[in-house]
């Protein structure tokens with residue numbers, strides 16, 4: 111590929127040919143993106159777990175059509191066969207149809223690692239590598255479970271074995287709660303069905319915040335004053351400023367201040383810390399989204415299909431429920447704090463003995479920084495020197511837990 115113009119042209123073509131709802135970096139840069147994640151995980155595994163005799167255990171959340179799992183497993187198989195021989199890869203996917211697609215994609219890739227037939231060219235999930243080794247279906251270390259990753263019960267008993275949890279472009283899909291500063295208090299939002307036809311089919315109802323999960327999320331990100339945030343107060347000098355600003359904006363403009371809280375993400379983190387206390391999370395997502403029409407902090411992009419395969423951004427999520435995609439940006443600083451709070455809520459308090467000693471502070475890096483360190487950038491460099499794996503998707507980041 112020549113350079114940025116040709117890359118953009120090809121990407122636009124891919125978007126036009128899109129047969130599924132998304133075209134993520136995993137899909138665009140397969141297998142290189144997934145290989146970078148695999149290299150990072152393998153590096154940490156070798157340092158932190160291998161010597162203690164633990165097998166590599168990976169959970170992928172929201173694996174979509176399986177492209178990442180296929181790339182990840184192929185990388186480990188090729189580069190660390192002794193690790194691959196004992197590893198476990200559990201995929202947690204909420205969609206039955208996507209789980210089936212994943213299973214097919216991964217098993218096909220595992221059975222074709224090392225070969226590429228002329229007729230396979232351009233097909234998904236077929237990875238070129240040597241040597242040719244087919245793995246019998248029953249020995250592919252991959253299992254997909256159809257369930258909501260947030261749901262604690264799905265994870266079974268607390269398991270303190272070290273593991274990695276990978277969530278690529280999933281946090282933006284998780285539920286959020288809208289809170290509004292009205293007069294002098296924070297209100298939570300419920301959406302209800304009016305039974306009317308047309309644009310007012312769904313409406314919002316505001317009540318003073320009473321949902322404990324919303325309260326925990328507000329407390330974590332420093333909004334509101336009714337929660338105990340004593341142990342984290344040093345993070346939140348912005349807390350009172352935010353409340354003050356909310357009231358000022360409200361008084362001056364008459365417009366309620368609105369924040370979309372990542373409550374689904376907080377609940378997921380609480381679940382992970384409780385059920386897999388020694389997990390290390392690798393989460394990649396968009397930290398900002400272009401073209402958001404809705405007002406409010408952390409407001410989502412609501413996109414619906416328009417004519418000619420183009421999308422149209424809407425100014426409300428109430429207008430076309432069921433046919434519009436809703437994407438939330440991820441505030442990675444908040445994510446870091448949510449993770450700390452979730453850890454505090456989790457098994458740590460109940461049984462500190464279960465915690466292992468690899469914990470370092472979590473950190474957030476740009477995709478560029480992550481790829482520069484872990485990807486094989488020579489494979490994705492264009493002739494002009496432009497490297498889309500590192501340079502495109504500048505509005506995405508990685509969260510890497512300690």
Ligand SMILES: C[S@@+](CC[C@H](N)C(=O)[O-])C[C@H]1O[C@@H](n2cnc3c(N)ncnc32)[C@H](O)[C@@H]1O
Nearest residue numbers: 134136172173174203204205258259278279283
């Ligand atoms: C945008 S796709 C990303 C797919 C893939 N990770 C990638 O990067 O190409 C989001 C995926 O998350 C799944 N998902 C959304 N919410 C989920 C949940 N609560 N539990 C498990 N999977 C979920 C969706 O079904 C979908 O497969």
